[in-house]
Amino acid sequence: MARKALKLASWTSMALAASGIYLYSNKYLDPNDFGAVRVGRAVATTAVISYDYLTSLKSVPYGSEEYLQLRSKVHLRSARRLCELCCANRGTFIKVGQHLGALDYLLPEEYTSTLKVLHSQAPQSSMQEIRQVIREDLGKEVPRIHWDLSTERVLLMEFVDGGQVNDRDYMERNKIDVNEISRHLGKMYSEMIFVNGFVHCDPHPGNVLVRKHPGTGKAEIVLLDHGLYQVLTEEFRLNYCHLWQSLIWTDMKRVKEYSQRLGAGDLYPLFACMLTARSWNSVNRGISQAPVTATEDLEIRNNAANYLPQISQLLNHVPRQMLLILKTNDLLRGIEAALGTRASASSFLNMSRCCIRALAEHKKKNTCSFFRRTQISFREAFNLWQINLHELILRVKGLKLADRVLAVICWLFPAPL
Numbered sequence: 001m002a003r004k005a006l007k008l009a010s011w012t013s014m015a016l017a018a019s020g021i022y023l024y025s026n027k028y029l030d031p032n033d034f035g036a037v038r039v040g041r042a043v044a045t046t047a048v049i050s051y052d053y054l055t056s057l058k059s060v061p062y063g064s065e066e067y068l069q070l071r072s073k074v075h076l077r078s079a080r081r082l083c084e085l086c087c088a089n090r091g092t093f094i095k096v097g098q099h100l101g102a103l104d105y106l107l108p109e110e111y112t113s114t115l116k117v118l119h120s121q122a123p124q125s126s127m128q129e130i131r132q133v134i135r136e137d138l139g140k141e142v143p144r145i146h147w148d149l150s151t152e153r154v155l156l157m158e159f160v161d162g163g164q165v166n167d168r169d170y171m172e173r174n175k176i177d178v179n180e181i182s183r184h185l186g187k188m189y190s191e192m193i194f195v196n197g198f199v200h201c202d203p204h205p206g207n208v209l210v211r212k213h214p215g216t217g218k219a220e221i222v223l224l225d226h227g228l229y230q231v232l233t234e235e236f237r238l239n240y241c242h243l244w245q246s247l248i249w250t251d252m253k254r255v256k257e258y259s260q261r262l263g264a265g266d267l268y269p270l271f272a273c274m275l276t277a278r279s280w281n282s283v284n285r286g287i288s289q290a291p292v293t294a295t296e297d298l299e300i301r302n303n304a305a306n307y308l309p310q311i312s313q314l315l316n317h318v319p320r321q322m323l324l325i326l327k328t329n330d331l332l333r334g335i336e337a338a339l340g341t342r343a344s345a346s347s348f349l350n351m352s353r354c355c356i357r358a359l360a361e362h363k364k365k366n367t368c369s370f371f372r373r374t375q376i377s378f379r380e381a382f383n384l385w386q387i388n389l390h391e392l393i394l395r396v397k398g399l400k401l402a403d404r405v406l407a408v409i410c411w412l413f414p415a416p417l
């Protein structure tokens with residue numbers, strides 16, 4: 001029994017640690033989750049649980065009625081300790097606790113029933129904590145609302161002293177890195193569209209400000225006007241993720257398939273061009289291979305005029321959520337054009353990262369097999385690692401050797417679709 005108890009304790013702690021490392025690598029958690037206090041708590045809890053199993057069951061004959069009753073009590077005590085650990089450490093630990101609570105077929109009932117409370121009663125973060133995470137991870141701020149001075153018809157917000165996001169001069173005057181802002185804006189929207197499915201659909205420059213945070217001096221983006229949000233259906237969001245993955249990694253068969261699933265019909269080449277703002281030639285060659293040129297820009301502009309009837313036919317066919325996403329894309333592209341930061345290979349890789357995470361999350365949600373989930377997690381981590389590798393290669397692409405390494409790597413690891 002001692003060995004069994006130790007096995008259980010090690011298994012749970014290993015699950016917590018392994019999932020912790022995995023989630024950390026995917027930026028799901030606050031790096032503080034690896035702080036000495038949290039790790040210390042986990043180790044102490046594991047030790048207490050192991051000691052409890054080893055000492056409590058020693059005095060009763062193995063397999064007797066008394067033994068079974070006592071073991072059930074120890075299971076329950078241990079599960080409660082584990083639950084307390086998850087609540088105290090929060091972040092990843094809650095996620096893992098929730099996962100353990102769902103393993104009815106694997107863990108004793110005392111564990112699953114105790115840990116299940118984490119599904120509905122997980123400790124909640126305060127508004128202040130949420131703001132801090134948004135600010136730290138996305139460099140994004142939302143103005144405070146003066147609820148006491150707001151009514152159903154009047155909304156009074158904090159005045160944010162910043163410049164419009166397309167105002168290069170403002171950024172230069174205030175030593176704000178234009179490229180960093182553009183990158184953050186892209187990341188923020190990828191998270192909203194691919195991962196959350198909850199999108200601020202009115203990012204015109206008057207609604208997106210930039211400033212240096214008065215306290216920290218860090219550059220941040222402030223989103224104003226939260227009146228036009230689109231909730232994307234899961235089906236739409238996943239199809240859209242697949243479509244972008246196919247566009248980024250130039251899988252034309254899938255570009256056609258997912259464009260059609262999103263309502264483009266036979267006009268899918270036009271749809272792909274509108275989404276990417278690239279020519280059909282570039283879409284076929286790979287949008288992340290070469291940035292847009294002035295000649296291509298001119299070609300797109302001319303074609304837009306020639307294809308107006310087809311464009312309006314397409315817009316009539318796609319669902320409303322697609323219309324709002326197209327509008328949002330165009331507004332963002334307008335900002336990038338004004339800043340001179342049209343989508344680079346690196347921004348496509350950031351989009352691809354979000355797609356990979358979103359698709360893996362969905363697959364994990366739809367399987368109850370622990371091993372399948374682990375498999376999905378490994379695949380996800382591998383795909384993200386591939387992207388990191390691509391990014392690294394891009395960074396050193398100036399070196400001749402890197403081109404050869406890139407060719408070998410592309411051959412070894414095909415696109416993460």
Ligand SMILES: Nc1ncnc2c1ncn2[C@@H]1O[C@H](COP(=O)(O)OP(=O)(O)OP(=O)(O)O)[C@@H](O)[C@H]1O
Nearest residue numbers: 143157158159160161162205206207208209224225
């Ligand atoms: N909380 C705020 N702090 C600072 N400036 C703001 C704030 N809210 C709005 N503004 C600025 O006030 C101006 C008018 O905003 P308003 O939302 O009324 O119109 P808009 O953004 O130009 O158009 P839309 O109604 O389509 O959003 C904009 O330049 C905007 O950047």
Ligand SMILES: [Mg+2]
Nearest residue numbers: 206207224225
């Ligand atoms: Mg506005």
